[in-house]
Structure formats: structure tokens, C-alpha cells
Amino acid sequence: MSAVLSPDDILGLDSIFEDDDLEFASIVKKWLDENVRDKIGDYFLDATIPARELAEGLGELGLLGMHLDGYGCGGSTATQYGLACRELEAVDSGLRSLVSVQGSLAMFAIHHFGSEAQKEEWLPKMAAGKAIGCFGLTEPDVGSDPSGMKTTAKKDGSDWILNGAKMWITNSPVSDVMVVWAKTEETNAKGEPVVRGFVVPSDTEGVQTPEIHRKISLRASITGEIVLDNVRLPEDAMLPEAKGLKGPLSCLSEARYGIVFGVTGAARDALQSALEYTGTRVQFDRPLSSFQISQQKLAKAFGQYSQITLLAAHLGKIKDSEQGVRPEQISLGKMVNVDTAMNVCRDLRALFGGSGITSEYPPLRHAVNLETVLTYEGTHEVHQLTLGRSLTGINAFAN
Structure with a gap:
């Protein structure tokens, strides 16, 4: 009796997916095999990854924000996106993290909660891999309790002033734009500060993104902090449709x-x-x-x-x-x-x-x-x- 060619063969797992979805997944797999698979062990040992180079290649494949509609995004089904994630993580979790943080966190936040101007400025560049995004929610002493957030955003005239720090942020040291969540002086019905999101260009004065080293896991991924020291943003930097932790x-x-x-x-x-x-x-x-x-x-x-x-x-x-x-x-x-x-x-x-x-x-x-x-x-x-x-x-x- 001959051995199976793939773990999917015995149960016929491919039969539960559409042919078009499997065909796209095979294209992703082929690109990864040709461009990344043989190098990923070295990336892991060296604790680095050529994020910008890979982002452009992944953008050309149409993977970045592929499940979003418009603004250069593919508008794919959730299943097709899931199968792409399967091929990415079959090479390394760091690759899937790069795509996931870009598309499902940073781009998703701008796409669902941003203004039209914010969408038009950032989403096409991010979909093409010409701009890398990150998502600043987790803080050093807060972890799984985002309601304990210490980062603040206060009004100064028509501007916002952000202060605080975020930790364990994938892509932050190589990012061009970050979505940062902060407590404002506005309060909800319970008298609690309202959390708002802000689109922050990474080269804004007062922003630092030091890289986190000495990781023994997810080494083929660039992880860092976001440090905000009196970062001044215009009024329209706020995501207008996001109010609260939802x-x-x-x-x-x-x-x-x-x-x-x-x-x-x-x-x-x-x-x-x-x-x-x-x-x-x-x-x-x-x-x-x-x-x-x-x-x-x-x-x-x-x-x-x-x-x-x-x-x-x-x-x-x-x-x-x-x-x-x-x-x-x-x-x-x-x-x-x-x-x-x-x-x-x-x-x-x-x-x-x-x-x-x-x-x-x-x-x-x-x-x-x-x-x-x-x-x-x-x-x-x-x-x-x-x-x-x-x-x-x-x-x-x-x-």
C-alpha cells in the first residue's frame, strides 16, 4: 500500500473547499516555496525577517487586506483568506502575523472605523505593501485587560496630544503607520473614559518604536514597542467611527x-x-x-x-x-x-x-x-x- 502524498488525502479535506479557493491557495504556496521557505530557518535563527521586501511581494499577490472591499483590496471570501493564512503559517507563524497585523488589525481598523480621507490615504498603499502598519493596543502592565489602558489622548485646541506606551507590537519598528488606542477625557454613561483610535504616522515627532530582542519564539517576526511622548496629532487623526473598546x-x-x-x-x-x-x-x-x-x-x-x-x-x-x-x-x-x-x-x-x-x-x-x-x-x-x-x-x- 503506497503512502499518502499529503495529510489531506485520507479524509479528502480539500473537497470541503471551493476549487477557486484551493487554486488561490496553491498560488500562495508556490510563491512562498520559491521565495521564503528555504530561508525561513535562517530568519528564525537570526531573529529577523525582510519585512519590507516581503510586504511588497505579498502585496503583489493580493494578500494584504484581501478580505476587505475597495481601496485596492481584493474583497475575497473569509474562507479564501483563511486558506491563505494556512499556507503562510505552514511556512512560519511570523509570516502569518505580518499579513494578519497588516490586514486584519491595522487595515481593518481604518477600513471599518476610519474617515474617507484616512481610507484613501493609507489603504491602497498598505494593500500594495508599500506601507506597513501596526496596531497599538497591548500595554506593558495591562495585558488581557484593555480597560486598564494607561495611554491617554487629550485635546489641546483642535489637536490631540497622545502620551503612553504600547508593548509587544508586531511590525512597529518597521511601520509607516500605526493605529493607536488611547483613553480620552470623554466619559461614557458609567463615568469611565472613552477609548478612541488614532491613525499615527510613524515619523510623527515624539513617536519611538524600539525593537524587542531576545525572543525565543516568533523570531522570524519584528516585534517592538510604541512610545508616545507628547505626540501632537491633528483633529482628523482620530478614527471617527470607533468609540469605546468595541x-x-x-x-x-x-x-x-x-x-x-x-x-x-x-x-x-x-x-x-x-x-x-x-x-x-x-x-x-x-x-x-x-x-x-x-x-x-x-x-x-x-x-x-x-x-x-x-x-x-x-x-x-x-x-x-x-x-x-x-x-x-x-x-x-x-x-x-x-x-x-x-x-x-x-x-x-x-x-x-x-x-x-x-x-x-x-x-x-x-x-x-x-x-x-x-x-x-x-x-x-x-x-x-x-x-x-x-x-x-x-x-x-x-x-
Whole structure:
């Protein structure tokens, strides 16, 4: 009996997607294979990535903001975007993060909450990869509680003055524009400061974006801070349609959807590489794949990969439907898929023996990256509590 060519073959997973979506995904895969895959191990070891060069290439492919309409964006389906994320993360989570932060956070915020002038100024350049964006919400001492935000925006005549700091911001050191969220002096019905979003060109006086070094995860991604020291912005820098935390949280939900699909690519790549390695690596005069324990690991990983792929596909179908996807459904996808994909990569790493800890083979790199993905855009625990609230009707966040 011959071996399968792809982990998708046994269950016929490709049959759940449209031919046009699969064709686009294959174009993305081909470009990544030709331009990035052979270099990604070195990028990871060197803790860098040529973000500007890649952004232009990804822009030419039509991946940046591809699920948005107009302004140079492709207007694709959610499923097609998800499949593109799968191919990106099959190479490295850092690549998917680059595309996700650009399109689903920075561009999505401007597209959904920005003025017409803001959209026309930034979205075409960002879609083409000529301008890189970042999204400034997370702060050093706040983490999963954005209501504890300390960054402020105060009026000075018709201008805004921003002060504060953001932490763990993908793309910030190489960004041209940033969407920054800050508390204003305006209050809501509860007397709490209202959070507003601002479009901040990165070369504005008072803005610094120092890079964060010494990461041991998501190393093929440029991460930094945003430091705002009396940054003066014109009145029209504010996103007019975003008022309160609903704005930034809706952006995060959009980005989490890409993660749900993306991590299936990391699991698939780890499984594919394990099938190839165990089929050719001879031990005790037999290929590793002939041993029962090897097949047990491979079978378990295949089952887990199939499950998370089906969940991602189902959420894509819901998101593309008229009813749309709900935040708790996205929380389910991120909670289950990231944790499962991480465990797949960890388990399969053992099949490579000592070689598995080198950059020559991808499972450990994927597993280490997924430690970051498990944390960002809502920790595993936050999504558990979100689902717990939906299941029981009780909010346990404050308990």
C-alpha cells in the first residue's frame, strides 16, 4: 500500500473547499516555496525577517487586506483568506502575523472605523505593501485587560496630544503607520473614559518604536514597542467611527479568525515533514515509519490535524454566511486550534530524534512559535472564560 502524498488525502479535506479557493491557495504556496521557505530557518535563527521586501511581494499577490472591499483590496471570501493564512503559517507563524497585523488589525481598523480621507490615504498603499502598519493596543502592565489602558489622548485646541506606551507590537519598528488606542477625557454613561483610535504616522515627532530582542519564539517576526511622548496629532487623526473598546476588540476578533485557519498550516507542515522523515530515516535496518510507535504518533497527529481543519472550515463557512460569525465562536476556534496544533508539533518533534532540535526540520520551530500564538490576541485562559460565559450565562472574568 503506497503512502499518502499529503495529510489531506485520507479524509479528502480539500473537497470541503471551493476549487477557486484551493487554486488561490496553491498560488500562495508556490510563491512562498520559491521565495521564503528555504530561508525561513535562517530568519528564525537570526531573529529577523525582510519585512519590507516581503510586504511588497505579498502585496503583489493580493494578500494584504484581501478580505476587505475597495481601496485596492481584493474583497475575497473569509474562507479564501483563511486558506491563505494556512499556507503562510505552514511556512512560519511570523509570516502569518505580518499579513494578519497588516490586514486584519491595522487595515481593518481604518477600513471599518476610519474617515474617507484616512481610507484613501493609507489603504491602497498598505494593500500594495508599500506601507506597513501596526496596531497599538497591548500595554506593558495591562495585558488581557484593555480597560486598564494607561495611554491617554487629550485635546489641546483642535489637536490631540497622545502620551503612553504600547508593548509587544508586531511590525512597529518597521511601520509607516500605526493605529493607536488611547483613553480620552470623554466619559461614557458609567463615568469611565472613552477609548478612541488614532491613525499615527510613524515619523510623527515624539513617536519611538524600539525593537524587542531576545525572543525565543516568533523570531522570524519584528516585534517592538510604541512610545508616545507628547505626540501632537491633528483633529482628523482620530478614527471617527470607533468609540469605546468595541472598536479594538472587533479588530482582534477579525485577526483571531486568521489564526484559527493559520495554525492548521503549522500542524500540516509538521505532519508532512514527519511523514517524509520517518519514511526515509532507517533505524535497525527499517524505516522509522515501520515501527508501531511511529505510526501511533503519526495517526494521532493526523486525527488532530483533521479535526482542527474541519473546525476552521466550518467557521469560515459561518463567517461567509449572512448570519456572520460570533466572537465566542472565534474564541472556540482559537482556543482549540492553537492548543491542538501546538501539541501536534511537539509530539511529532520526537520522531526526528536529535535532528528535531535543529532548524533543518520545522516541527519544533512551529511548536515554539505557537507558544506565542497561544498567548497573543487573547490568551488561552481568556478564551476559556469567554466560552464559559456563553455556556453558563455567568461572567467569571471578575471573579
